[in-house]
Amino acid sequence: MAQEPSNRPLAYRGEHQMKPLPFDPAKLKGLSEKLITSHHQNNYGGAVKRLNLIEQQLGAMPRDAAPYQQGSLKREELIATNSVLLHEAYFGNLGSAGAPDGDFATLVTASYGAREAWEHDFRLTGMSLAGGSGWVIASYEPHSQALRNWWAFDHTHGLAGGIPILVMDMYEHGYHMDYGANAKGYVDAFFANVNWDEVSRRLEAARQGSLASRDVPG
Amino acid sequence: MAQEPSNRPLAYRGEHQMKPLPFDPAKLKGLSEKLITSHHQNNYGGAVKRLNLIEQQLGAMPRDAAPYQQGSLKREELIATNSVLLHEAYFGNLGSAGAPDGDFATLVTASYGAREAWEHDFRLTGMSLAGGSGWVIASYEPHSQALRNWWAFDHTHGLAGGIPILVMDMYEHGYHMDYGANAKGYVDAFFANVNWDEVSRRLEAARQGSLASRDVPG
Amino acid sequence: MAQEPSNRPLAYRGEHQMKPLPFDPAKLKGLSEKLITSHHQNNYGGAVKRLNLIEQQLGAMPRDAAPYQQGSLKREELIATNSVLLHEAYFGNLGSAGAPDGDFATLVTASYGAREAWEHDFRLTGMSLAGGSGWVIASYEPHSQALRNWWAFDHTHGLAGGIPILVMDMYEHGYHMDYGANAKGYVDAFFANVNWDEVSRRLEAARQGSLASRDVPG
Amino acid sequence: MAQEPSNRPLAYRGEHQMKPLPFDPAKLKGLSEKLITSHHQNNYGGAVKRLNLIEQQLGAMPRDAAPYQQGSLKREELIATNSVLLHEAYFGNLGSAGAPDGDFATLVTASYGAREAWEHDFRLTGMSLAGGSGWVIASYEPHSQALRNWWAFDHTHGLAGGIPILVMDMYEHGYHMDYGANAKGYVDAFFANVNWDEVSRRLEAARQGSLASRDVPG
Numbered sequence: 001m002a003q004e005p006s007n008r009p010l011a012y013r014g015e016h017q018m019k020p021l022p023f024d025p026a027k028l029k030g031l032s033e034k035l036i037t038s039h040h041q042n043n044y045g046g047a048v049k050r051l052n053l054i055e056q057q058l059g060a061m062p063r064d065a066a067p068y069q070q071g072s073l074k075r076e077e078l079i080a081t082n083s084v085l086l087h088e089a090y091f092g093n094l095g096s097a098g099a100p101d102g103d104f105a106t107l108v109t110a111s112y113g114a115r116e117a118w119e120h121d122f123r124l125t126g127m128s129l130a131g132g133s134g135w136v137i138a139s140y141e142p143h144s145q146a147l148r149n150w151w152a153f154d155h156t157h158g159l160a161g162g163i164p165i166l167v168m169d170m171y172e173h174g175y176h177m178d179y180g181a182n183a184k185g186y187v188d189a190f191f192a193n194v195n196w197d198e199v200s201r202r203l204e205a206a207r208q209g210s211l212a213s214r215d216v217p218g
Numbered sequence: 219m220a221q222e223p224s225n226r227p228l229a230y231r232g233e234h235q236m237k238p239l240p241f242d243p244a245k246l247k248g249l250s251e252k253l254i255t256s257h258h259q260n261n262y263g264g265a266v267k268r269l270n271l272i273e274q275q276l277g278a279m280p281r282d283a284a285p286y287q288q289g290s291l292k293r294e295e296l297i298a299t300n301s302v303l304l305h306e307a308y309f310g311n312l313g314s315a316g317a318p319d320g321d322f323a324t325l326v327t328a329s330y331g332a333r334e335a336w337e338h339d340f341r342l343t344g345m346s347l348a349g350g351s352g353w354v355i356a357s358y359e360p361h362s363q364a365l366r367n368w369w370a371f372d373h374t375h376g377l378a379g380g381i382p383i384l385v386m387d388m389y390e391h392g393y394h395m396d397y398g399a400n401a402k403g404y405v406d407a408f409f410a411n412v413n414w415d416e417v418s419r420r421l422e423a424a425r426q427g428s429l430a431s432r433d434v435p436g
Numbered sequence: 437m438a439q440e441p442s443n444r445p446l447a448y449r450g451e452h453q454m455k456p457l458p459f460d461p462a463k464l465k466g467l468s469e470k471l472i473t474s475h476h477q478n479n480y481g482g483a484v485k486r487l488n489l490i491e492q493q494l495g496a497m498p499r500d501a502a503p504y505q506q507g508s509l510k511r512e513e514l515i516a517t518n519s520v521l522l523h524e525a526y527f528g529n530l531g532s533a534g535a536p537d538g539d540f541a542t543l544v545t546a547s548y549g550a551r552e553a554w555e556h557d558f559r560l561t562g563m564s565l566a567g568g569s570g571w572v573i574a575s576y577e578p579h580s581q582a583l584r585n586w587w588a589f590d591h592t593h594g595l596a597g598g599i600p601i602l603v604m605d606m607y608e609h610g611y612h613m614d615y616g617a618n619a620k621g622y623v624d625a626f627f628a629n630v631n632w633d634e635v636s637r638r639l640e641a642a643r644q645g646s647l648a649s650r651d652v653p654g
Numbered sequence: 655m656a657q658e659p660s661n662r663p664l665a666y667r668g669e670h671q672m673k674p675l676p677f678d679p680a681k682l683k684g685l686s687e688k689l690i691t692s693h694h695q696n697n698y699g700g701a702v703k704r705l706n707l708i709e710q711q712l713g714a715m716p717r718d719a720a721p722y723q724q725g726s727l728k729r730e731e732l733i734a735t736n737s738v739l740l741h742e743a744y745f746g747n748l749g750s751a752g753a754p755d756g757d758f759a760t761l762v763t764a765s766y767g768a769r770e771a772w773e774h775d776f777r778l779t780g781m782s783l784a785g786g787s788g789w790v791i792a793s794y795e796p797h798s799q800a801l802r803n804w805w806a807f808d809h810t811h812g813l814a815g816g817i818p819i820l821v822m823d824m825y826e827h828g829y830h831m832d833y834g835a836n837a838k839g840y841v842d843a844f845f846a847n848v849n850w851d852e853v854s855r856r857l858e859a860a861r862q863g864s865l866a867s868r869d870v871p872g
Binding site: 009010067070074075111113120121137148152157160161162 | 331369
């Protein structure tokens with residue numbers, strides 16, 4: 001008889017639940033309810049379901065499995081886990097509130113010389129992913145207390161030890177329904193909808209850690 | 219005239235310095251001084267030098283650069299930055315001290331059912347990378363307060379928002395001089411040299427943060 | 437003064453031209469003219485333009501360039517070149533004509549046991565790419581005279597020495613405008629539009645070594 | 655009872671055999687017998703064994719498998735197949751014979767302006783892969799009748815429709831035993847050992863469409 005889910009170890013539990021959208025999908029600027037709802041339900045929701053299957057399949061891996069079997073599933077686990085986490089961070093930083101000021105403005109100015117230069121770097125990195133997949137992730141680095149923009153070609157990429165603060169989805173499912181190949185139009189819409197209060201909250205949470213040390217992660 | 223380095227914004231500064239080995243390379247068990255010294259000097263040191271060039275090249279990117287130019291350099295920045303950070307974490311968790319107990323043992327048991335099951339998962343993931351490149355990274359997840367093992371096929375991969383706690387280099391430059399294609403022999407040697415005190419210290423630092431929230435990163 | 441284009445060596449020439457659609461984009465079944473035209477003009481056309489820039493930038497690489505500069509551009513060259521070639525192969529095998537019979541049917545039956553089993557494998561590989569990027573490529577292998585389906589996660593992947601015979605684009609720009617997240621609907625539409633006469637022609641050319649044409653695969 | 659191997663369809667047969675080294679491994683210049691024998695036996699041989707397991711596992715995939723299960727195995731199939739084919743092409747173009755002249759010299763001069771410029775591009779692409787994984791592949795393009803160098807970051811990459819003519823392995827298992835981190839020393843040794851007669855033979859076969867042999871590329 002199958003083991004009761006609640007008895008499985010955490011890594012193999014496969015009981016992740018979707019988080020609802022933290023805003024009214026009918027009220028974003030320039031991003032349609034149909035697009036946002038499909039993105040949330042199908043792409044994020046699909047990743048949650050897939051992750052649950054993958055974790056349970058990993059838990060059923062025979063003790064003497066060939067290493068490639070482990071590697072191929074661990075890759076799928078990374079893809080699905082990051083897809084879940086980054087989609088949650090993405091929807092979480094939409095909804096239009098506040099302004100890119102305070103500590104966030106201070107950190108990006110320190111890193112890029114000016115807030116406008118930071119935004120140019122973020123947008124241009126996004127445009128380099130147009131027509132394909134990926135994310136642009138502004139991450140706080142506990143080890144240096146800085147914030148920088150990172151290129152991610154797919155769900156698997158990210159700064160080692162970095163805490164995502166502002167996240168933009170560049171997968172085509174994030175904009176094609178509304179913008180087709182006009183990725184620039186989507187990037188404009190993204191910036192018009194950022195919830196800067198949430199961005200500030202994340203940054204504050206990340207900075208309050210004891211992680212601000214040169215020793216962790218490296 | 220070239221701008222003085224100290225005036226460049228942080229993201230384009232390109233002044234990273236190597237960190238010395240935190241142990242005597244002649245005293246590891248089953249990993250030769252020649253191997254460790256070459257790994258540290260050539261692979262880690264090479265990444266530091268390359269990262270400095272990449273950051274400065276990014277800072278000199280023309281305002282009207284084609285997006286692919288930005289994307290290709292941002293990819294190189296991610297590769298070199300993670301190579302630097304992960305190598306520092308790797309050397310930092312070698313040197314043989316303490317034992318895999320305390321909070322670490324509690325967390326991996328929660329995730330994998332038993333410490334031995336965690337180690338089997340970690341080792342098998344490592345073996346899946348034998349003959350190629352990559353890392354195995356046991357990361358603390360601030361959003362769930364759990365610790366799991368992650369597959370990384372090259373320097374670019376990692377858990378979004380995860381804090382590397384125990385890191386094993388599976389690039390062939392990490393073992394071929396001593397073990398040739400015998401990756402299993404290397405993985406055994408890695409475990410014989412882990413500095414568990416450092417592992418515990420990292421975990422403690424990661425857990426003391428205010429990051430232990432479902433809201434960051436996602 | 438800039439060198440005249442026609443004097444540049446072939447590898448650095450950067451004078452690729454778009455090929456027109458080989459069918460009337462208003463007449464496909466279940467794939468709209470708007471989708472096909474955008475796909476051809478923006479995604480394929482964008483790759484042609486980008487490839488031309490990349491080749492010329494490679495030709496201007498300083499003799500003493502850092503290796504990472506070469507590597508990052510060579511990666512972009514591979515992405516853009518394969519995007520051009522695979523898009524040409526994709527549009528080239530649409531337009532609805534003939535049937536999957538003759539040598540093609542013989543080869544896929546030899547490889548998969550039955551033509552239906554081949555199609556199941558091809559479709560399921562396509563579905564594994566839903567929500568992201570990639571291609572499914574049925575390639576002829578000159579060294580074994582067989583034909584098999586290959587997974588490609590992005591433009592860079594492919595069988596060493598394989599000749600693309602039937603190519604399905606799984607980038608979301610290939611279907612999101614018409615099908616949203618319903619990748620299965622798109623795969624059905626793809627199969628309803630295959631130009632099997634062209635597939636047979638390619639296979640014949642591959643087997644006779646008469647591929648020296650601008651038409652196969654690009 | 656298990657199906658007899660000889661009854662399985664080709665794609666799921668899993669009966670690939672190793673090819674022996676086409677030269678005496680004790681007689682290469684600057685590449686030790688120990689290195690070459692380990693490379694052939696462990697890395698190439700390991701890929702052959704793994705490929706056989708993967709093909710049989712693909713053949714046992716349930717009809718209703720989740721798409722990610724298909725995708726992850728198809729990725730492993732691509733990695734293992736290309737590792738087999740490229741290793742066969744690599745060992746096949748070592749053994750030191752002939753000179754880079756004739757049609758080969760004509761084609762690379764057409765592409766790069768001069769044979770020396772071709773070799774510089776090939777070597778620099780190789781150096782961009784130092785410290786990690788990958789291949790440099792000079793491929794003949796049937797569609798344009800040209801020959802160019804391609805960057806491959808791992809076993810999965812390659813020119814769509816390209817026929818490998820000269821192949822250099824840049825995985826660290828190809829040189830670390832003899833050269834450590836001195837990748838340049840290895841690249842010099844590679845060029846000292848090229849079997850140009852085989853390179854010419856492959857190019858001739860590619861141009862005549864007579865590749866239907868177990869020898870090219872694998």
